[in-house]
Amino acid sequence: MNAHHDFPKTTVTQFVLALLGSLFAPLIAIILVVMYIVGIQATHIESKTPAPTGNNTAVAERIKPVAEVSMAAAGGGDVVAAVQKTGEQITQNTCAMCHGTGVGGSPKIGDKAAWEPRIAQGFDTLLKNAINGIRAMPPRGSNPALSDHDLALAIVYMANKSGASFKEPAAPAAPASK
Ligand code: HEC
Numbered sequence: 001m002n003a004h005h006d007f008p009k010t011t012v013t014q015f016v017l018a019l020l021g022s023l024f025a026p027l028i029a030i031i032l033v034v035m036y037i038v039g040i041q042a043t044h045i046e047s048k049t050p051a052p053t054g055n056n057t058a059v060a061e062r063i064k065p066v067a068e069v070s071m072a073a074a075g076g077g078d079v080v081a082a083v084q085k086t087g088e089q090i091t092q093n094t095c096a097m098c099h100g101t102g103v104g105g106s107p108k109i110g111d112k113a114a115w116e117p118r119i120a121q122g123f124d125t126l127l128k129n130a131i132n133g134i135r136a137m138p139p140r141g142s143n144p145a146l147s148d149h150d151l152a153l154a155i156v157y158m159a160n161k162s163g164a165s166f167k168e169p170a171a172p173a174a175p176a177s178k
Contacts, residue, residue, distance in 0.1 A: 084171055087157030090150050094143040099158055104136040107162065115162035123166050126155050147172075 091099070091109070102108035107115045118126060130151045133139035140146045141154075149172050156166045 085150065085153075087153035087155075087168065090146065090154040091157050094141045094146060095154050095158060098137075098141075106137065107158075109158050109161050112163035115159060115164065119159055119162070119164045123152075123155070123159075126159065127152050130155055 085093070096109065098104060098106040099109050102111065102114070107118055127148070129137065131140060131148060140151060146154075149169065152169045156164075156168050159166055
């Protein structure tokens with residue numbers, strides 16, 4: 001007799017508990033998500049507030065990665081260089097295929113004896129010969145995308161590795177290369 005009465009009671013209790021559970025579980029999940037988001041906002045507000053007031057290096061550090069990303073993007077493409085490549089980069093990209101090994105009688109980077117008479121001609125002559133080409137040296141190292149300034153930087157880099165002490169020329173006023 002008792003069993004008959006108890007059994008449905010238990011079932012009702014279980015049902016109510018299950019119902020509450022199924023209502024509360026998502027509720028708790030929602031509360032956790034909200035708390036999580038509020039937490040994220042809190043850390044952002046924390047990190048933003050002190051930055052403009054004081055710590056300038058912190059600002060610089062925070063800005064830096066962004067700048068690096070955009071530079072990498074600009075430097076990656078070969079279309080009108082938004083970022084000036086260094087003499088070393090230009091040399092490696094274009095000039096080193098010959099001047100790295102001395103192919104075809106090109107003065108090898110680091111070979112002071114080979115560079116000495118060339119350096120002695122003066123920087124302007126070297127630049128002119130790199131722009132126009134000379135004997136087996138193709139005009140602009142066969143890379144027409146290089147500006148005069150690019151060539152100058154590459155010559156400074158190569159020659160200075162080979163005994164010269166040229167100064168890097170200042171970047172041209174207008175950044176447009178050509
Ligand atoms: C295809 C091979 C090749 C490439 C690429 C090349 N060079 Fe040369 N370069 C030569 C050769 C060969 C000579 C020697 C020419 C000679 O005097 O007979 C030379 C000579 C030079 C000289 C000396 C010119 C002089 O007046 O004595 C300079 C400066 C120079 N190259 C700059 C560059 C630069 C800058 C680049 C890259 C932008 C470059 N070269 C890429 C082959 C190359």
